[in-house]
Amino acid sequence: MVKALSVAERLEKAVSDYLLWMISNGYADSTSMRYQQILTYFSRFIIQRAIPWDVVFTFDTLKDFQKESGLILASHAVRGLSRYLFKQNRIKRPIEKPVQPLPEVYEEYLNYYIRVKDISRLQMLRTRRTLTAFGDYLDKNSIVLKTVRIEQIDAFLAAYNRNYVKGTCGTYRSILRGFLAWLHQNRILKRNFAPLIIGAPVFAQSIPPKFLRPDEIRRLFESLTGTTALELRTAAMICLGFYIGLRPKEISRIRLDDIKFKKQEICIPDRKNTNPARLPLPDRCIKAVAAYIMGGRPATDNRRLFITVRVPYRPVLPVTVSKDIAGAMKKAGLSSAAYWLRHTYAQNLLEADVSFFEIKEMMGHDSIQTTQRYLHVHTKLMREVLFDDDAF
Missing domain, CATH: 1.10.150.130 (Tyrosine recombinase, N-terminal domain)
Incomplete structure (x- = not known):
């Protein structure tokens, strides 16, 4: 019969495993050393008070530890350990601040x-x-x-x-x-x-949506150097926004399994109109996504396409997509935002004589009224400044 580990033994192993995980995931040495110090103090605190295992990782225990140790920033290390153990199924739940239940x-x-x-x-x-x-x-x-x-x-x-x-x-x-x-x-x-x-x-809403003109599109794409992991990720995001009109939220949710490189298409399973979509991926889009996967995406078991560039590696949020694209536009000297790519995509479809219904489906709108609002533009201005034969 295997002897059950004591709280001290379980905690020692948990801390050791967590620190090894931090090192293997690229955390800075200074961070690992600081966490090791804090978690050593935390272990002593638990052992001295003979706190049972099922109470170790609770908000009240953390609060008592902070009060006695005076380590106000101790919560980062202890909460990090609790999240790690929770993902490993070694505790029932991570440390969470209690919330007042609502009706x-x-x-x-x-x-x-x-x-x-x-x-x-x-x-x-x-x-x-x-x-x-x-x-x-x-x-x-x-x-x-x-x-x-x-x-x-x-x-x-x-x-x-x-x-x-x-x-x-x-x-x-x-x-x-x-x-x-x-x-x-x-x-x-x-x-x-x-x-x-x-x-x-x-x-x-009666004001026409803002879009990029051909010279602005060229400036944006010419500014994408792709020399760092962040730049490779941003370039892939911009291609997905410009070439197939995806929202920042849709870009953030793409999974590796959604991209079919041989068929040159992408599946968007969750759209505002609730209709899954299969969209063709142009060559430039395929190349940008492939370049990011091969040269910029961190090694992780997570199946989301776009991952944070710093540890702990996790899927990016929609706000990160918007921020990265806006940053690239600013670098190119453009006073624009991520949604301008989507607006430009819609205008290109309209000029190509695609029907409103088809545009609605390709944009993932839940009503034709939304599509009409997107395409509320001055046709004369469109002809003069938006489209030319050499545009992307």
Whole structure:
């Protein structure tokens, strides 16, 4: 019969394995040494207090350790160890700060949101915080959720968004729209208030979407040197945005298995219109993706195409895609953003006499109205400055 390891033995092995994992994944020596020091103190703390294994990696234990040791930054090392052990199935859950549970319907929506959306921890926390504030507002004003009115929702948003910039206000409106739409779909609300949650940006929709002109496209592609892993990754992202019009979120979700190099096509399984798409990959796009995989993508078991350039290696987020593309555009002297590539792709399709319906499907729009808004441009300007025979 195999003797069960003591807490001290399990912790010693866990720390040793974790430090070896850090070294093998390219962490700086200074970081590994600092973590080793902190985790040594942590081990002594656990052993001296005879803390049982199932309580070692809890928020309260971490808080007590920080208070006694005075190591305010100790949480990085201890949380990192807990995440490693959780991924190895050696503990039930990593250390997480306890959150105040919301009423059942809110928690049910959050569970649905986590299940169907590929979101970061920050997005989840922001969503929970917004719904907590909305629930508190309803309670404070004695409003029952299923009888809420649009003017009450507007009043909440006016108060909640008072001190935030326009972009942040838009994020919080979007979070609430998602929740209200889900409530209507599940017949908790009789009316769908989501389309009524609008802000100032909506009134600018009559302005034509911005796109890149041929000379700007040339400048952008000529500036892509591809000498570093980051530059190779960015070049592949730009090609996917320009040549097949993918959104930053769609680019971030591409898996290695989605790319069929022999067939020169890519599968996009999850689009806004819920229809999976198979799109042809032009030669330049194929070459950019292949160059990144061979020369810039870190060695990892993760099947996502685009991976962070620094350890710990993990899939990039949509915001990283937008930021990298915008950075490359700025380097090329362009005052533009990632979505301009998508707009330009749509305009190219239109000029090539592709039908609105086909453009809608290729863009992954859920309605023809969205496509029409994308293509709300001045035709004369299009003919003069956007297309020429030598364009990419």
